[in-house]
Amino acid sequence: MKKPIIAWWLSAILICILPSVPFAASAQTSASFDIVVVGGTPAGIMASISAARMGKRSLILERTSHVGGLVANGLGATDIITRGATAGLFLEFVNRVKAHYVSAYGPQSKQVKDCSQGYHFEPSVGEKVLLDMLKETTLVTVLLNRQFDALPENLLIENNTIKSITVLNRQSQQKEQFSGAVFIDATYEGDLIAAAGVPYSLGREGKKEFNEPYAGQVYKLWLAERQEEGTTNLADNAVQAYNFRLCLTTDPANRIPVPKPAAYNREEYVSLIEDVLSGRHSGIEWADMPQKLRDSNIALRAQGKAPVGKWMPEGIQRLVNKVVLPNGKTDANNQHRALLSTDLPEENWPWPTAGWEWRDQFANRLKDYILGLLYFGQHDEALPEWFRNDCLQWGLSADEFKDNGNFPRQAYVREGRRMKGLYLFKAADALPLINGGRPPLHTSSITGSHYDIDSHATRKREKGKNVLDGFLSYPTMPYTVPFEVMVPPVISNLLAPVPASATHLGFATLRMEPCWMALGQAAGIAASTVILSGKPVQKVPVTTIQDELIRQGAVLIYYKDINPAHPSFKAVQKIGLKGWLPDWTVRPDEKVKRTELDEWQKLSGLKFPKHIQANQSTRSEAIQWLFSKAQ
Incomplete structure (x- = not known):
């Protein structure tokens, strides 16, 4: 069967189909x-x-x-x-x-x-x-x-x-x-x-x-x-803050080095240095860390080693939260426990009501900020070598966003x-x-x-x-x-x-x-x-x-045990929205109990027919009948 063709691939084609209208007091x-x-x-x-x-x-x-x-x-x-x-x-x-x-x-x-x-x-x-x-x-x-x-x-x-x-x-x-x-x-x-x-x-x-x-x-x-x-x-x-959801990879054949943005400002990121050296973060694991472990981490710091403890990643995981994607890539989001990550709070507050000129300017600022953060993590010599080396394994995916310098085109609003x-x-x-x-x-x-x-x-x-x-x-x-x-x-x-x-x-x-x-x-x-x-x-x-x-x-x-392919799905959905199936499971193939039939009769004001019998009919059969009568 020949698939229908939708004429929208190129904006230029669409202009031919739907001609542009010159600005006028009363546009056509x-x-x-x-x-x-x-x-x-x-x-x-x-x-x-x-x-x-x-x-x-x-x-x-x-x-x-x-x-x-x-x-x-x-x-x-x-x-x-x-x-x-x-x-x-x-x-x-x-x-x-x-x-x-x-x-x-x-x-x-x-x-x-x-x-x-x-x-x-x-x-x-x-x-x-x-x-x-x-x-x-x-x-x-x-x-x-x-x-x-x-x-x-x-x-x-x-x-x-x-x-x-x-x-x-x-x-x-x-x-x-x-x-x-x-x-x-x-x-x-x-x-x-x-x-x-x-x-x-x-x-x-x-x-x-x-x-x-x-x-x-x-x-x-x-x-x-x-x-x-x-x-x-x-x-x-x-x-709440916006960022860009980066697509990063460690695959050398598909990895683009993170560029240093023209507007790079090191001072925006220096507070990260102490976080990395001490292991400090905004999670409960840090707040509840025993003093003995804190003292041990001070000794590790003097030896140029990474701190240890609950949630102490040694590298880029401090900058971004990574989720594995196919083909050796990751969805790199803001790190929840980080005090400094890819989010840029406060500066985005005007976005919802601003015009597109301001929004575009902020999106560029946000892009530079995020690239600067990654560049800082990879190259700043005030950070320990073990941290920089881990960050350097990561780069932008060469086969993503190829028309935008391998960087997402749209900010995460x-x-x-x-x-x-x-x-x-x-x-x-x-x-x-x-x-x-x-x-x-x-x-x-x-x-x-x-x-x-x-x-x-x-x-x-x-x-x-x-x-x-x-x-x-x-x-x-x-x-x-x-x-x-x-x-x-x-x-x-x-x-x-x-x-x-x-x-x-x-x-x-x-x-x-x-x-x-x-x-x-x-x-x-x-x-x-x-x-x-x-x-x-x-x-x-x-x-x-x-x-x-x-x-x-x-x-x-x-419901845990019913999906759209189930023959009772519509009945379950409609009866469920009446509040007559409050549990998380429907158990459609179980035999219906007398107490259940009595409860449904009380809720619906209906009387089940003789062919719906307790301990003989299934719950699905009873629900289907209820649905047919309670529309």
Whole structure:
């Protein structure tokens, strides 16, 4: 069967298809689509694909020359704790990643092992898989190098409905205008919601507002529960730090030496010297180190040897946190226990509301800072030889980001604007109501998800402190995400799956790409449902969205022993969202007990028929019948 061809490979080709529009007081509309997606992030891509599977035409407007967001820019170690908690198009992406490595290298290869069932991948492979998914439909148009500036004049809004959007073609420097029935904000910054006048939050809420653990200004040792001196738990405008997710390698045949940046400033990194020599870090292991071991490390230091103890890596692991990727590469992120790593706190605070000129300048500053950090670790003679030698083994991967000096093209914007939507997702929405139990259940769930409440630092290293403000991780349990987190209070045809409605700590768990992909998929389905129903996003039937999500393989509520391939999956999902299956397991093949039937009859107000018998029928059969009658 001949595959459909999607005309979007080159921006120049697209200009021929959709001519650019000169800037004018009333620009001529270039083209109209069912759905216009701002941001070629994974969420934006999944929104377009899910809409295409419902027969809707969408346009993706991407500012850079590549789609894929962070998945295509170094974030190859997928952030998810319970892998079955999120499925749908995200799981399809994961399975395609694994299939790529199996096809390219063989099922028993090291590459397949290192891809961790498809959850770990090289940046180029992540981008390729997303491109392959897009190419399989003719209903998605992608325009690259299209910049949306978050200004009201770039949207035409009538009666609380967005009619059209104006963007800058960065190649031709001409303005272009596109109309659509529904608009989706898939930007990391929340630029579309801001231009539409939707209220949003920045910074951190205080503890008194929602009684969230570790809310507001907080100093906390890594992996410790206690809060340190300086903690106020008060609200502020601090934004968690950004970095670049590097793709490093020790393979000499594929290793590019780390260049010394032109703006190199040694003074930015000198505090690292004492950390390396003493072993000091911001984890609980350092704070609780016995004095005898500290004294022993002083002696080792005098001998030019590395300190010992819990979490005492001898080299680059002090600069970056490494996760193995296929083909001898690593996803190099900020080191959680380091007081100085690839994050650059404080300086990024203006990013969410700044224009692109400022953002580009900061991205260049961040790039120079990170390259300078690695260069310092490899070459500064004030650092011990054992440390420099370990760092020197690593370099940039020569076959990644080849059009950008082997450096990621996109900064890791962990958090931008957070919409004030119909539901505000808080830390409590991800925390169990009882020990080991489920978090609060949302009947309007559009995806299950599971990651820690995870925030990076908001301030640089401070004199006299051995911890960074705002750097924390707090365990959660698999939770449900309500549809209302992406729904604005007023605009009738706007959805925001990425700048979702949440507190800082609520956003700190939602902000992972698996969850964003799932929210994007739901946004595409919701947008299609809005078009089909003729209702605004605030009144679209959520059950219709959920039915299509289940049909597309999404998990709305997580169970350990049921996946989308199970014949009872839909029934379990719908009954589970009613709160009638509160355990983590369904045990579908077990015989149903009399007490269970009685409980379900009490909850549903229904009476089981004679063919559903205790100790004879299976739980799956009883759940299937309940589902058929309790719609």
